[in-house]
Amino acid sequence: MPALSALEERLLPAYRNFPRGRFVSLILVRKTESEAVFRTEGAGEDLSREFVRAGLEDQAVVQRVVITKRKQTAVERRTGRELLRTHGLLYAKEPKAKDAKAEECALNRNNACERCLDCMIYGYAVGGGGAQKSRVLTDDAFSLLPAGAVTGRRTGNALYDNSTMRDPVSGDASQAIYEDPYVRPETHFLEIETLKDVTIGELLYVLGNVLRSTRYGAVSSRQGRVRNRLAALVYSDCELFSNLELTQAVHDQLRAGGAEPEHPLPDDAVLAAVASAVAALLPRVVSAAPTVVDAAGCEAITATVGCLYRDGARVGALLRAVEQAYAVNGSEASSGRAEVLRLLRQAEQEAE
Numbered sequence: 001m002p003a004l005s006a007l008e009e010r011l012l013p014a015y016r017n018f019p020r021g022r023f024v025s026l027i028l029v030r031k032t033e034s035e036a037v038f039r040t041e042g043a044g045e046d047l048s049r050e051f052v053r054a055g056l057e058d059q060a061v062v063q064r065v066v067i068t069k070r071k072q073t074a075v076e077r078r079t080g081r082e083l084l085r086t087h088g089l090l091y092a093k094e095p096k097a098k099d100a101k102a103e104e105c106a107l108n109r110n111n112a113c114e115r116c117l118d119c120m121i122y123g124y125a126v127g128g129g130g131a132q133k134s135r136v137l138t139d140d141a142f143s144l145l146p147a148g149a150v151t152g153r154r155t156g157n158a159l160y161d162n163s164t165m166r167d168p169v170s171g172d173a174s175q176a177i178y179e180d181p182y183v184r185p186e187t188h189f190l191e192i193e194t195l196k197d198v199t200i201g202e203l204l205y206v207l208g209n210v211l212r213s214t215r216y217g218a219v220s221s222r223q224g225r226v227r228n229r230l231a232a233l234v235y236s237d238c239e240l241f242s243n244l245e246l247t248q249a250v251h252d253q254l255r256a257g258g259a260e261p262e263h264p265l266p267d268d269a270v271l272a273a274v275a276s277a278v279a280a281l282l283p284r285v286v287s288a289a290p291t292v293v294d295a296a297g298c299e300a301i302t303a304t305v306g307c308l309y310r311d312g313a314r315v316g317a318l319l320r321a322v323e324q325a326y327a328v329n330g331s332e333a334s335s336g337r338a339e340v341l342r343l344l345r346q347a348e349q350e351a352e
């Protein structure tokens with residue numbers, strides 16, 4: 001059963017200004033595929049880490065590496081905005097001063113256009129003007145294994161043009177010796193991205209951003225390669241559990257066999273543990289009939305999104321149809337929903 005179009009009724013049919021309490025949670029496994037550095041401050045800072053309980057049952061205290069919430073969505077927003085820019089779907093806002101030039105919607109420049117997909121989904125706040133609360137709820141993500149197992153420290157020195165540590169002009173020895181902590185390749189992080197009151201088109205846009213983002217953390221042109229995998233997707237009428245709770249429950253599942261889990265963990269073991277942990281945690285969530293799309297369903301969703309995004313013209317049509325809903329707040333007839341569903345079903349068939 002195609003997991004997206006078949007469950008589309010669990011989402012909003014059209015964008016509304018007032019919240020309705022419809023949630024869809026993307027349960028993600030982020031795996032580093034190269035060395036990576038996640039820190040809150042600039043260069044020279046250590047990796048972000050926190051002391052927490054290892055599991056819900058296992059009460060040992062461990063230190064875990066943290067990817068802060070902002071660092072995750074910022075990457076995905078930029079991925080999405082590149083696409084919007086390509087298709088001419090970022091707008092300029094009328095400037096307040098008469099002689100000022102209208103500037104295109106940009107991040108962190110206090111000139112949100114208030115009508116593009118990014119502004120409407122991830123939110124914006126304009127000083128003295130309008131605001132849209134983000135409908136993508138996130139939280140810090142924790143490494144599944146303790147920091148000691150998944151981090152290393154590298155020292156090195158920067159060489160000159162002549163491949164030595166001596167300055168070819170002055171003959172002085174290089175001072176550029178550095179020591180950098182890093183997260184090892186094949187480290188798993190768990191993250192739940194919760195989308196609140198989104199339409200099917202908006203869900204497709206966010207999924208595209210998540211699945212197409214590959215670089216996280218510092219110095220991302222040379223490291224920080226991450227693969228995002230959709231492990232489960234849950235429809236509900238409230239938020240589920242926290243990233244930390246999920247991470248702890250998965251830790252307990254991995255330890256159920258008796259042995260301490262070791263780095264690097266096989267993906268299959270992580271995915272299976274996530275599925276069991278979600279099943280164990282869901283009964284504690286006070287929600288009317290949450291619906292879970294399992295790992296196999298998520299594979300199909302990933303393939304569908306892949307098909308959808310492979311065709312540039314189709315992506316453009318999709319994005320325009322999603323955006324149409326903002327102009328006709330609440331009116332379902334001209335909300336672009338029919339067009340989004342048509343494109344989605346087409347991609348679902350191709351992905352089968």
Ligand SMILES: [Zn+2]
Nearest residue numbers: 105113116119
């Ligand atoms: Zn905008």
